[in-house]
Amino acid sequence: MSGMGINRLALSLLAAVLVVLVPVWTAAAASTHTPDVVLQQADGTPVPLAAYQGKVLLVDFWASWCVPCKTSFPALDAIFREYQRRGLEVLAVNLDEERRQADVFLSAHPHQMPVLFDPKGAAPLAFGVKGMPTSFLIDKTGTIRFTHMGYSGNVDVRYRQEIVQLLSEK
Amino acid sequence: MILTRTRPFALLLLVVGALTAGGCATVQPWQRGRLADRRMMFDPDDAEVAYMTHWQEAREASSGGYGVQSGGCGCK
Numbered sequence: 001m002s003g004m005g006i007n008r009l010a011l012s013l014l015a016a017v018l019v020v021l022v023p024v025w026t027a028a029a030a031s032t033h034t035p036d037v038v039l040q041q042a043d044g045t046p047v048p049l050a051a052y053q054g055k056v057l058l059v060d061f062w063a064s065w066c067v068p069c070k071t072s073f074p075a076l077d078a079i080f081r082e083y084q085r086r087g088l089e090v091l092a093v094n095l096d097e098e099r100r101q102a103d104v105f106l107s108a109h110p111h112q113m114p115v116l117f118d119p120k121g122a123a124p125l126a127f128g129v130k131g132m133p134t135s136f137l138i139d140k141t142g143t144i145r146f147t148h149m150g151y152s153g154n155v156d157v158r159y160r161q162e163i164v165q166l167l168s169e170k
Numbered sequence: 171m172i173l174t175r176t177r178p179f180a181l182l183l184l185v186v187g188a189l190t191a192g193g194c195a196t197v198q199p200w201q202r203g204r205l206a207d208r209r210m211m212f213d214p215d216d217a218e219v220a221y222m223t224h225w226q227e228a229r230e231a232s233s234g235g236y237g238v239q240s241g242g243c244g245c246k
Contacts, residue, residue: 012182065206095200124200131199 034142035126039093039116047116049091049123053142056166058090058159060135061124064105065096069133072151073109076135079159080113086167091116093123095132139166 034057039047049059060076062069073092080090090113096102097119106115118124127136130149137146137159146162148155197205208214227233 009178012179061200063200063203065203067206097201097203101203121198121200125198129199132202134199 032144034136034138034144035123037118037123037126039091039118039123041116052089052091052138054140055089056087056140056163057138058088058135058163059127059138060090060092060133061095061127061129062092062133063095064101066132068151070109071153072133072135073105073111075151075153075156076159077109077111077113079156079163082160083163083167084112088163088167090114093118095119095121095124137162137166139169 034049037049039049041047049057058076058079060072062073076090076092080088084090092111092113092115094102094106094115094117096105096117099117099119102117124134127134127144133151134147134149136144137148139145145166148159204210213219223233
């Protein structure tokens with residue numbers, strides 16, 4: 001009887017440890033390598049991030065309600081137009097839970113960079129996004145090299161320096 | 171003591187459940203759309219706040235007392 005009690009205790013301890021540690025493990029999963037996530041185009045077509053392997057990629061997570069996104073969105077679009085010919089890929093990933101709000105924002109902010117959608121928020125979870133907006137600069141090997149959280153006009157110069165550096169790498 | 175001997179699993183489940191229940195309310199940064207809505211603000215309309223403050227100053231012959239900028243002494 002007492003042996004069974006110990007077994008039960010061991011089992012419950014194991015369960016307790018698992019319950020506590022699993023969220024820690026998932027949080028630690030945000031590595032420096034690009035997570036293998038799948039985003040959506042406006043019409044629902046899936047776009048795996050793995051398709052951009054071998055290219056310098058800027059992934060920006062934004063939402064219509066996020067105040068700094070109103071300035072970062074056009075600024076990143078300008079960066080896209082400037083460096084597109086040199087091989088830079090930019091993905092503006094919208095995280096609005098309601099698509100209608102994203103559409104209103106997009107119609108008010110004309111843009112050329114591709115906009116993808118992730119209303120369930122799987123991609124920012126995998127990337128370990130801590131604030132809005134957050135953008136990740138990924139090099140040709142698929143490694144996340146630079147991260148920018150929040151936005152102020154001052155970081156524009158740094159973006160350009162980092163992009164030029166990554167584009168020059170082989 | 172009897173409880174801890176006979177129902178360790180139930181007790182542990184209760185304790186762990188209570189400890190981890192707080193985590194259920196975690197709101198991720200990208201889930202704050204509704205919290206960022208204007209209707210969630212105490213004073214969503216700046217113009218109305220300015221008008222009401224001005225009206226109150228005139229009525230009560232004193233100003234301030236809101237936020238941290240003045241102390242309500244009437245001297246601004």
